[in-house]
Amino acid sequence: MKFEDQLFQEAGVNWDLEKLYLKLTQAKQLHTFSSAQLTAIEKAILRGLLCNYSPKDIAKHLHWALNSLRVELTRGLYRYVETLTAHDLNAIKSWRNIAQWLEAAGYKILQPRCDWQEAPEISSFYGRETELAQLEKKIIQNKYHVITLLGMGGIGKTTLGIKFAQQNLYEFKYIIWRNLAHAPMLEDLLPGILGFLNCNNLPTDINEQISLLIEYLRSSRCLLIFDGLEALLGVNHLAGFYQEKYSNYSHFIKRISEESHQSCLLLTSQDEPMNMYFVRGNKADSIQLGSLGDAAKEIFREKGLSDSNCWQKMIERYGGNPLALNLVSTTIKDLFDGSVALFLGANTELEVIVPTPFQKLLKEQFKRLSDLEKQIVSTLATNRQPMNLKQIQMHFESQVSLSKLLPTLTSLKKRSLIVVLAAENQISFTLQPMIMKYLIFTHRAEKSRVNI
Ligand SMILES: Nc1ncnc2c1ncn2[C@@H]1O[C@H](COP(=O)(O)OP(=O)(O)OP(=O)(O)O)[C@@H](O)[C@H]1O
Ligand SMILES: [Mg+2]
Incomplete structure (x- = not known):
């Protein structure tokens, strides 16, 4: 050379x-x-x-x-x-x-500048074609300003958000990922983001900082990902209310949604944040993640499990939750010689084994429930069978009014904790088997503690 x-x-x-x-x-x-x-x-x-x-x-x-x-x-x-x-x-x-x-003249490569911070690495990714297509349509084609990925813990919100960003790197000039799991104050979060966008003169007032960020979002196409918004939401409340000290996030999201720019804020949350009800419209929407479906079989394949005829049952029992399925697959590999049939034989419909890390996750989510929400999930767990509205109402000593019950059930649905079943002109409600099992297990544990 x-x-x-x-x-x-x-x-x-x-x-x-x-x-x-x-x-x-x-x-x-x-x-x-x-x-x-x-x-x-x-x-x-x-x-x-x-x-x-x-x-x-x-x-x-x-x-x-x-x-x-x-x-x-x-x-x-x-x-x-x-x-x-x-x-x-x-x-x-x-x-x-x-x-x-x-x-x-366009000879400079439009390289996105990405700030991933401590975003997790994605080792394997299966399925979610529909959700990726929805994201692409809403964010890339229709230029939505705010999209929220909703779903229970471990269902794959973070993974999907990262996958989408990786697949669309060249659509954005900047991609900025922030983890909200440690509940940062907005005041602490914005300066870092503005700094990354090369802002030198940072205003002290938070509203001016938001205005400045929106100016950047207007001049360059950016993708902001705020992961784990549920950490900012209140405990002992219906789904979606912000804790007082994080209420300015609500204002921030509303402004991002309503003001004019060419960027997108992608949120992930176990519970739907309250302000999304108001800002939903042309520029804001949410996507609910459910079971990974058939694609979850790839997890079993990857782990080298046997008895593929039982795999569908496993997916149903664990609500197609990739975190739970990954954890359980490891147990099957370690203790059941990889045999799904042996494992299912050992844990019947009502004895669904809930992996410990998953229990922790549910415990955190249950802390956020309002008292009535807690009572309803506990009722559904004790009853085990699906219950209709009347049956749930009757269960309480002084019947709960529908005006209280309906928002509470809506809230539980928004947290992906209850399943709504429609059959024979009847609507009934139940819990996912894994959540049912977790609640039965915690009730038993509490009772035995009392007995001691
Ligand atoms: N599409 C997928 N294919 C394969 N594995 C997946 C997929 N989605 C998620 N997983 C795996 O499942 C686990 C949980 O995923 P993830 O952390 O994205 O869930 P989450 O919904 O963000 O959970 P949380 O609410 O607790 O933050 C991870 O180990 C991830 O690798
Ligand atoms: Mg997550």
Whole structure:
């Protein structure tokens, strides 16, 4: 390799060099009425200019006199760039015009700048084609401002959000992922995001910071992902109310939804945040994630489990929840020699084994429930069979009014904790088997604690 071929190769990070070499060769041939190719020296000088090196710096790297380089530029590269970018002859007034004009002509690679922070790595990803297509339609084609991925813990919201961003890297100039699991104050979150977007003069007022961010969202297409919004929501409440100190998130999301810009805020949450009811419309929507469906069989395949005829039953029993299925598959591998049939034989319909990490997750979610929500899930767990509205109402000593019961059931549905069954002109409610089992298990544990 020639010495000059090695110079300024870093230009290739931001510039489509192959295309530029080709187009500038054509421009050279037009300009010189010949079939001459771009020389290695010309290519090196071009790369240097694209990396913002001045002719003086480039001359030094080439061990040339500055004047020789100037002659080379004025006879060659400057004229070819003018031809290529449709400028008049001798229009170049500064070496900086080269990068500016070529960028304007679209030769700079639009590389997204991603800030993933501590986003988890995705090792395997199965199914979710429908949800990915929905996201693509809403975010890429219809330019929604706010999309919320909803679903119970472990159903795959974070994984889907990351997958979508990875598949659409080149649609966005910036992709910024933030984990809300540790419930950061909005005041602490915004400066980092604005800093990443190269904002130098950060206003102190939070509303001005939001306005500034929206300005960035207007000038560049960005994808912001806020993962795990449920951490900001209140405990002992119907689904979706923010804790007092995080109420400005609601205002923030509303502004992102309503104001004009070209970007998207993708949220993930176990519970639907309250303000989504109000901002839903043309620019905001949510997507509910349910069972992974048949694709979950790939998890069993990956883990090397046997008895594929029982796999469907496993998926149903664990509500197609990839976290639960991953955890249980490991148990089957370790303790049941990989046999799903043996495992299912050991844990009947009402003895669904809930993996410990999953129990922790549910415990956290149950903390957020209102008292009536807790009573209803407990009723459904004790009853085991699906219950209709009347039966649930009757279960309480002083009958609960429908005006209280309906919002509470809606809230439980929004938390993906209850399943609504419609059959024979009757609507009834039940819990997913895994949640049922968890509640029965915790009731028993509480009782035995009392007995002690
Ligand atoms: N489509 C998928 N294919 C394969 N594995 C998946 C898929 N989706 C999720 N998983 C796996 O399931 C587990 C849980 O996924 P994830 O963390 O995305 O769930 P979540 O809905 O964000 O949960 P939480 O509400 O607790 O944050 C992870 O180990 C992930 O790798
Ligand atoms: Mg998550």
